[in-house]
Amino acid sequence: MMWKIPEGGHSPLVFIKIPMFLCCGHLDFKHLTSTMDLMPLQASQPFDPSKYRYTGPNVQPRQLPNTRSQAPITTGTSVIGLQFDGGVMIAADKLGSYGSLARYQNIGRLMRVNDHVILGCTGDYADFQFLRDIIDQKMIDEECLDDGIVTRAPALHCWLTRVLYNRRSRFDPLWTTFVVGGLDDDGKPFLGFVDKLGTAYTAPQIVSGMGGHLATPLLREKMEGQPPLSEEAARELLIRCMTVCYYRDCRAFSKFQIATLKAGSIKIEDDLEVKGDWEVAHFSKEHA
Amino acid sequence: MSAATALAPQPSTTGFSFDNCQRNAALESSGMAVPKAVKTGTTICGIVFKDGVILGADTRATDGSTVASLNCQKIHYLAPNMYCCGAGTAADTEQTTKLISSNLELHSLNTGRQAPLSTALKMLAQMLFKYQGHISAALVLGGVDRLGPHIYSVHPHGSVDRLPYVTMGSGSLAAMAVFESRYRPNMELEEGKKLVRDAIAAGIFNDLGSGTNVDLCVITKDGAQMLRPYDVANVKGARQERYRFKRGTTAVLKTRLRKFDVQEEEVVSMDTSEASGSA
Numbered sequence: 001m002m003w004k005i006p007e008g009g010h011s012p013l014v015f016i017k018i019p020m021f022l023c024c025g026h027l028d029f030k031h032l033t034s035t036m037d038l039m040p041l042q043a044s045q046p047f048d049p050s051k052y053r054y055t056g057p058n059v060q061p062r063q064l065p066n067t068r069s070q071a072p073i074t075t076g077t078s079v080i081g082l083q084f085d086g087g088v089m090i091a092a093d094k095l096g097s098y099g100s101l102a103r104y105q106n107i108g109r110l111m112r113v114n115d116h117v118i119l120g121c122t123g124d125y126a127d128f129q130f131l132r133d134i135i136d137q138k139m140i141d142e143e144c145l146d147d148g149i150v151t152r153a154p155a156l157h158c159w160l161t162r163v164l165y166n167r168r169s170r171f172d173p174l175w176t177t178f179v180v181g182g183l184d185d186d187g188k189p190f191l192g193f194v195d196k197l198g199t200a201y202t203a204p205q206i207v208s209g210m211g212g213h214l215a216t217p218l219l220r221e222k223m224e225g226q227p228p229l230s231e232e233a234a235r236e237l238l239i240r241c242m243t244v245c246y247y248r249d250c251r252a253f254s255k256f257q258i259a260t261l262k263a264g265s266i267k268i269e270d271d272l273e274v275k276g277d278w279e280v281a282h283f284s285k286e287h288a
Numbered sequence: 289m290s291a292a293t294a295l296a297p298q299p300s301t302t303g304f305s306f307d308n309c310q311r312n313a314a315l316e317s318s319g320m321a322v323p324k325a326v327k328t329g330t331t332i333c334g335i336v337f338k339d340g341v342i343l344g345a346d347t348r349a350t351d352g353s354t355v356a357s358l359n360c361q362k363i364h365y366l367a368p369n370m371y372c373c374g375a376g377t378a379a380d381t382e383q384t385t386k387l388i389s390s391n392l393e394l395h396s397l398n399t400g401r402q403a404p405l406s407t408a409l410k411m412l413a414q415m416l417f418k419y420q421g422h423i424s425a426a427l428v429l430g431g432v433d434r435l436g437p438h439i440y441s442v443h444p445h446g447s448v449d450r451l452p453y454v455t456m457g458s459g460s461l462a463a464m465a466v467f468e469s470r471y472r473p474n475m476e477l478e479e480g481k482k483l484v485r486d487a488i489a490a491g492i493f494n495d496l497g498s499g500t501n502v503d504l505c506v507i508t509k510d511g512a513q514m515l516r517p518y519d520v521a522n523v524k525g526a527r528q529e530r531y532r533f534k535r536g537t538t539a540v541l542k543t544r545l546r547k548f549d550v551q552e553e554e555v556v557s558m559d560t561s562e563a564s565g566s567a
């Protein structure tokens with residue numbers, strides 16, 4: 001054992017250098033030889049750098065591109081959006097799930113981009129926050145330019161598509177699905193979907209996440225082949241869809257937000273809660 | 289009557305029997321083409337209403353991404369007061385319900401009374417559990433017995449749930465969304481039929497594995513009424529015109545009429561052997 005006292009001699013700590021084979025759990029001397037021996041074994045041989053590469057445990061050859069995002073960590077569930085007569089409405093609940101743990105129960109997944117665009121995000125919350133900061137900065141830059149051109153929903157939708165597709169093509173996706181809503185250049189309601197692969201489309205009703213299987217049939221039944229909904233009817237339909245999603249999605253939550261965009265105004269209602277009806281519990285008794 | 293002989297060995301009544309798995313593996317290794325399971329990719333559902341139960345199903349059977357059958361029947365008869373909808377592998381649901389239906393008939397003949405729904409439920413659940421989920425049959429069992437109307441759902445591994453409304457199959461989420469938003473207890477018959485029809489329609493139009501028509505089965509204490517089809521939701525478009533070429537499209541250059549004298553010859557064989565006739 002070698003005693004190594006730091007210079008100055010005033011430190012109370014003492015470093016003890018113990019040979020590594022006493023503190024490792026396994027007897028693997030191969031990596032000890034290559035890292036600890038600085039001189040070549042045969043001094044007469046020329047210096048060969050390949051002999052001094054670390055070959056111990058936890059070595060990963062760097063062949064693949066950097067793939068950080070392989071799985072989402074803190075996630076948000078469905079976002080439901082629909083068009084009504086004169087605007088769009090998007091709803092999302094306020095839960096950030098940590099796997100199956102309902103960890104963050106007061107996070108907002110809806111965002112007011114500028115006076116003309118709202119969006120909601122499903123999937124990894126950190127990736128949403130990352131893009132949210134970038135979008136906010138874009139809007140600040142746009143205001144500074146002050147040239148009369150504003151980003152509308154179709155433009156933001158297109159930009160998001162390119163960003164997400166580019167990331168997926170580099171095998172490093174932003175694990176998010178966006179629902180972008182607003183009015184297009186002609187003043188007609190616009191609702192667009194972009195997912196982590198860069199798949200993008202527009203439709204009168206868009207649902208991302210698990211709610212896609214639950215809410216889409218309800219929205220289509222009420223909206224297909226009908227005249228555009230009024231704002232009250234749209235809000236009532238949205239709340240009904242959020243209720244059904246709360247009943248049947250394991251990662252859903254009762255508190256939710258609704259963002260409404262009409263020509264000239266954006267309103268985000270924050271403290272909404274699903275009123276659940278659990279009377280059905282009386283029926284599921286033990287079968288005879 | 290029940291003596292087990294070497295000619296007709298009885299299946300073992302205790303334990304799990306996977307004998308056929310060995311036979312299947314041997315057949316497959318000797319080059320036999322394994323028949324592909326035809327899945328149903330379905331929407332099935334059932335509700336309890338005021339006077340009984342209503343079962344609903346779509347009618348599409350899929351084989352991978354091909355529609356194998358446009359109008360197959362997914363509501364199977366079990367007993368005069370019980371019907372069972374089946375989702376999953378078509379052969380499994382068909383044979384399982386047929387087997388349990390036969391056993392129920394024998395049971396009610398043995399006991400001299402109508403079997404309650406829980407008997408069918410136990411038989412189905414125990415059989416599916418015995419095969420550990422390898423029989424891919426997800427069932428909605430519904431009927432009315434002396435204890436009232438019941439709806440049960442049975443999963444392929446053998447678990448059961450008793451609920452006022454259930455859906456199964458690939459379109460179950462779409463149908464369940466409709467139920468969750470519109471079901472209420474003690475509905476009238478017409479309202480119940482419309483709700484079940486709308487739930488199956490949600491599955492048909494929003495799920496790729498379900499399609500074509502809606503079948504309903506209404507069971508009350510007076511009996512069962514099978515409505516097949518209740519709603520023809522997808523009608524194949526009718527051809528707008530006749531697409532055959534009209535006579536004269538190809539120009540006729542020459543016409544020659546030839547008459548043939550046809551002489552018909554009929555050969556009648558007579559039995560002239562000595563064996564015929566009385567001795």
